[in-house]
Amino acid sequence: MNDSNFCKMICMKRTLCWKYKLARNGILESGKAFNRLDEAAPSHLKTEWLARERIAQSSRLNDPSAMDEYEINIKKAPSKKEIKLRLLEEGNARNAAPSCRSVATWISTGLAIEEAQIALLIEVRRIGRRSTETQRLDMPVNEIGSKAR
Numbered sequence: 001m002n003d004s005n006f007c008k009m010i011c012m013k014r015t016l017c018w019k020y021k022l023a024r025n026g027i028l029e030s031g032k033a034f035n036r037l038d039e040a041a042p043s044h045l046k047t048e049w050l051a052r053e054r055i056a057q058s059s060r061l062n063d064p065s066a067m068d069e070y071e072i073n074i075k076k077a078p079s080k081k082e083i084k085l086r087l088l089e090e091g092n093a094r095n096a097a098p099s100c101r102s103v104a105t106w107i108s109t110g111l112a113i114e115e116a117q118i119a120l121l122i123e124v125r126r127i128g129r130r131s132t133e134t135q136r137l138d139m140p141v142n143e144i145g146s147k148a149r
Contacts, residue, residue, distance in 0.1 A: 052069055053069070055069075056069040056070070080111075084108050087103075087107070087108075088105065
């Protein structure tokens with residue numbers, strides 16, 4: 001047991017020096033990234049953020065909810081269906097004739113076709129080269145099913 005602890009103590013210097021060098025390089029990289037962010041932020045927002053931070057830090061002991069200032073508020077990205085509905089409403093595609101529909105309809109149709117092609121390709125690869133007649137009949141497109149033989 002003493003030998004194990006002695007070996008740990010001897011190797012500790014090398015490990016700590018290695019970790020120190022990594023941390024020192026990390027500090028430099030983090031500093032550069034922070035400086036880029038700091039330069040990009042408008043000065044009036046920086047002043048406002050500093051004031052809000054001082055208020056949160058000074059009142060955190062009496063009111064822990066003051067620390068909610070540090071919560072990250074990321075807006076959820078709209079889903080594919082929400083984007084499609086918004087584009088359809090903007091293009092007024094619901095009231096238009098099928099030949100005069102908006103670009104959103106064409107894009108959504110193209111995406112649906114692409115998704116169907118990918119699903120078909122996955123199915124063809126799953127079946128493999130030696131497919132049965134039943135499997136070939138289940139294929140949506142006979143030409144692609146014949147390629148899987």
